Every structure is written in structure tokens, then in C-alpha cells.
Amino acid sequence: MRISVDQSKCVSSGQCVLRAPEVFDQQDEDGVVFLLDNAPPDSLLPKVRLAEQVCPASVIRVVE
């Protein structure tokens, strides 16, 4: 699985960090998302898919 995020549209809700903290984190200065791992193991797929779904600004893309 490969993940990408569009930081320019992130609204810093933090929902991705709550759902998949192994993969997503937030910049201290503005809460904008950044990736800890852009190709995480498939075992994390359900968590990553949930993060993608709950992102209010729809900035997370997951390609399996």
C-alpha cells in the first residue's frame, strides 16, 4: 500500500492521527498532517482506510 496526503488542503482535525498513529502525525506549528510512513505494512490497511474515510478534508489517498 502507498499513501499520499495533500497538505495544502488539510484542516488539522487530527482524525487520521487518532485512527492510525503509526502512519500519520501533525506538524507542531499548525497541526497539518505529515506521513511517518508512506508505504506501511498491509496489516495497517484497515486503520489507514478508516483514516482516509474520516478525514474531513479528504486529503488522504491510499493505493493498494
Next chain:
Amino acid sequence: MVDGIDGRESAAPVYPMARLNRCPFDPPPELYRMQAEGPASRVRLWDGSIVWLITRYEEQRALASDERISSDSARPGYPHVSEGIKARRLSAPTLLTMDNPDHDALRRMITADFTVKRVESLRPAIQSIVDGLIDSIIVDGSDFDLVSRFALPVPSNVICVFLGAPLEDQGFFQERTRSLIDRASTPAETARASIDLRGYARELLDTKRRMPTGDLTSRLSALVQQERLSEIDAVEIVLSLIVGGHETTANMIALGTLALLQHPEQLAQFRAGTEPQEIAGAAEELLRYLNIPHIGRRRVALADIRLDESVIQAGSGVIFANDIANRDPRAFEHPDDLDISRHAEHHLAFGFGIHQCIGQPLARVELQVAYETLFRRLPGLRLVSSIDEVEFKTDMINYGVWSLSLSWDRGLT
């Protein structure tokens, strides 16, 4: 005007509708009927205007993310809540009523304070506020009003700490907030409350300019000094965080407690849960099930938008009814059951799209700490009288209970 000529407009029911007295946790029956018929229905508002009500989950998510939909309350066709709330909305632009790019630029001025990490670092302070309030309930005896002794002071104290405001100011802003969220408030009443709260916010910003204390208000003051933020925007941000930061969570604490007490098997499961993930999951399900904002999220269409067999025309008011969308069987199995072990994280209680509640990480931690501590430290917690005697906040823009008389087993502590 496809809809204007087929008679559907004259038959449009008035929104919002009343709930059934015997189902205080469920949305009004009319909303279930509408959702079964299709994703969008025509409803009539207080001022006679006819607008689109979006009742299904998927369509609500899609439209809340659609750039052809605006939150700008100054645009013609915007579906205002009441005359008094319309006057307040038109008196100053806020994050809630801004479109992009203005919205994201302003929101990013304050999002550093709402990161998951930053809010988690406040958990011990929130726990100590919650424990202090429970201590005083324990000292005073076994009967108490949950709202005035716990549900309202918890988030009021937390927002004071968060903003660096004096704790003794809560009575002042609780009273003004109450007037801002009442659909029966006149424009004069909402104006007076807004003026008072703006004056308060301006004074707090001024105090923090002279004596910064490392909180959000101090940072906003510094941004104004550096001319990176206008004073008007800073004042509106502080005002919105005060208004949105205590009463919503207070209602969620009280109504969530009542919902658990009314579902003994769920309460038993909640008490048995020991993992933080179980407590967090229960809070998410209560958010989905209860929906404190119960008059829908308000928008206006900027272009014609095709939806199913209808066209939402440019200039039409659009309302996302989050309460019924969170009961959509297409998104949640057995949606009318409270089930704290289900996965409810994709609920729409905080809204969806760029305007999703900025305070949600803080609200989540407050709810987790409040529910867990309340049921752990007050064994045998129960309603003093029957639920029929509980008064619900039916006319407020935020749903909840006015008071909740509870009792617990003193001998067991």
C-alpha cells in the same frame, strides 16, 4: 423551477420538527420518513423559505466537501436558524461562515493548539478538574444535579484553562451563550449577548498582550501585534471558542450520562471496560447516537447541483441534518441501537468538510475523562425520578437537558 410547479413546495413540512416525547434520544419521525424516500427533501423554515434538507449519510458527506456549496451566511438564500441568530451571523464573519481560501488561512492560525498531541498533554489537567468536581459532589451528599454540578462546569473550566481566562468568569459567559443559542432570542437579545462577549474577548486579548501566559489567547494577541491577524478576527475566534467550547460538551456529558443510565446493559459493558480504546469507542458511539447540534448544518448552493433525481438550484438553501444521517442504515447497522462496542468513528456529529468542529480533539478527551470518572467514582449512579420528568432543550440549537437529578450509593465509596 421543477419543484415550484408540482405542489411539493406547499406540502413542505416545517423544519426543525418536534421529536416524539417517548423517544428523547431519536430524531423526529418525519426525518426517518424523508430519509427512506430519498437523500434530499424540501422543508420550510421559520421565515417561510423553502430549502433542501439532506438526510442521508453519503450524500451529506459528498455535499459537505463540495466546493459548489458555500457557508457564507451573508449570501442570499442562506438558510438562517431564526431571526435572532440571523442578526448575530450577519454582525461579523466567523470561521463558521467563511469559505476558502479565507477559512483555511484563518483556521491555521489556531490549529496548533488543537493537535492530538497538544490536547493529550492537557489530559492530566482535565482529569484534575473532573476529580475536583466529583470530590465536591461526594462531600455534599448523595443527591445532586448533574448539569450544574458537573456537566456544565467541566467544559467551562477546561475552556478557561485553554484560553487563559479566569475561572470565575464562567457564569458571565454561560449566561450570554444561553441567549445566543436560543431560537426564541430576539435580534436585540443576541446583539446584546454578542456585544458583551466581544467586549469580554477584547479585554482578555488586551490583558494577554500586556502579560502573555503561553495560552491560545496570548498567541492570538501576539499575532494581532505582528499585524498577521486583525483584531476583529481575533475577537471572533475567542468568542467562538467560548460559545462553542463549553455548552456543546456540557450537553454531551449530561445527555450521554442519561443515555447510558437508560440502557443498563450498555452501562454494564461501559463499567466493565478498562482499556482507553473502549472508553474512547463508547464516547464516539454516544456522539453518533445523540447529536447535540440538532438543527442541521447550514449552507447555500453556488451552482446547480444534481442529486439523485433532483437539482439543487444555485442560490438554494441547503441543510445537512447530521442527526438523521447518523441513523442512516446505509452507514450504520441497526442505527437506532446504542451499541458502545460498535465502530462509530465515521459519524457526522462534528460535521464534515473543512468546517468540521475545530475543538473535537478537546471535546473527545473531556468526554472520555468525564464519563469514565463519573461512573467509576459514583457507584450505583441513577436517576432520582423517571425520565418523563426530565426537561429537554428542545428549543435550543444544541440539544441536551436543563437539569438531571441523580443519586448514588454513598456507602460503597
